[in-house]
Amino acid sequence: xxxxxxxxxxxxxxxxxxxxxxxxxxxxxxxxxxxxxxxxxxxxxxxxxxxxxxxxxxxxxxxxxxxxxxxxxxxxxxxxxxxxxxxxxxxxxxxxxxxxxxxxxxxxxxxxxxxxxxxxxxxxxxxxxxxxxxxxxxxxxxxxxxxxxxxxxxxxxxxxxxxxxxxxxxxxxxxxxxxxxxxxxxxxxxxxxxxxxxxxxxxxxxxxxxxxxxxxxxxxxxxx
Numbered sequence: 431x432x433x434x435x436x437x438x439x440x441x442x443x444x445x446x447x448x449x450x451x452x453x454x455x456x457x458x459x460x461x462x463x464x465x466x467x468x469x470x471x472x473x474x475x476x477x478x479x480x481x482x483x484x485x486x487x488x489x490x491x492x493x494x495x496x497x498x499x500x501x502x503x504x505x506x507x508x509x510x511x512x513x514x515x516x517x518x519x520x521x522x523x524x525x526x527x528x529x530x531x532x533x534x535x536x537x538x539x540x541x542x543x544x545x546x547x548x549x550x551x552x553x554x555x556x557x558x559x560x561x562x563x564x565x566x567x568x569x570x571x572x573x574x575x576x577x578x579x580x581x582x583x584x585x586x587x588x589x590x591x592x593x594x595x596x597x598x599x600x601x602x603x604x605x606x607x608x609x610x611x612x613x614x615x616x617x618x619x620x621x622x623x624x625x626x627x628x629x630x631x632x633x634x635x636x637x638x639x640x641x642x643x644x645x646x647x648x649x650x651x652x653x654x
Contacts, residue, residue, distance in 0.1 A: 431457040431493055433501030433508070435522070435552070435631075436574035437567060439465040442498070442634070449641040454648060459483060459501070463570035472573035476580075479504065484511045492516045494648055498633050499523050499604070500578040506616070509590055516651035518590065518617075519644060521597040521633050524609025525616060531604050536575035540568070547571070550603070552631040589618040595647060596623045597640065599632035 434442035440458040447456050461479065463472030473479045483504075487493070494517045497505030502523035509515045524531070535546040544564065547553055557563055594617040598610040614621040626632045626639055633640045 431459065431487065431495050431505075433459045433495070433497035433505045435499035435501055436578055437464060437571035438498075438501070439467075441465060445637055446641055446644075449638070450645065451648065457487065459504070461570075463573065464567075468566055468570075472570040473577070474573060476504065476507070476577045480507050480511060483508055487512065489513055492651065492653075494644070494651055495519065496521065496644055497523070499630065500574055503578065509592065510587060515590075515592050517593050517595065517647045519595045519597065519647060520613055521640070522599060522602055522605060522630055524605050525612035528606075528609040528612050530579070531606060531609070534575075534579040536572050536579055543568075543572070550631075551629050552634065589616055591618055593617060593619040594621050595643070596621070597633070597643065598623070598625050599628040599630055600625050601628060602630045602632065604630050 432443045432446070434440075440460050443456065443458045450456055460467060461473055462470035489512065492514050493512060495505040495509060495512075495515055496519040497503070498521040500523070502520035503526060505518060506520065506526065509518050532546075535543055538546060544558055548555070548558055557567075594613050596610045596613045598605050598607075610623050613623070624643060626636050628635050
């Protein structure tokens, strides 16, 4: 299952389907306030998001979770509630206990918030310059950043039983070698850290490479 970055939706995983094995189902979290759910109020409670995703996924089938940026932290929380997670892949996000690299931006006035988004990349300049389009996108973006920037509301708990792979961009301003490696303390199984050329949105610009790692993880997670 894929969990996108702040403000993202299923479009963030466009192109994955043709790169995955035929017998693998691709599920993508589609939260309110984005894409075809644009008119719905964006989430304001991460715990509720996790509960709704658990209810939507159900249990029984083995699952590999991939989350990017804020989606990585959602995926980590989701793993606690799904008994059949075979592997957790966290992308573009430091471990939960690590200090934030970037100052909070959710509270900033519109212009400063847009400037901060532009510095991160991932949103094309024509989209950022389109006022009406950004008016529609900003509520979900602000809501997600507000949740991502909130202090942790729960203890991280015992290490997960499943392996963790941490992916980081070589020029990602939001992560460090230390914050990515720190995910190793969250698993009682194996840990792998991989660096991919790119900025914070390397999972888009280097999609082939990222999905190739995901396919390898899926292969390793299959029953012998």
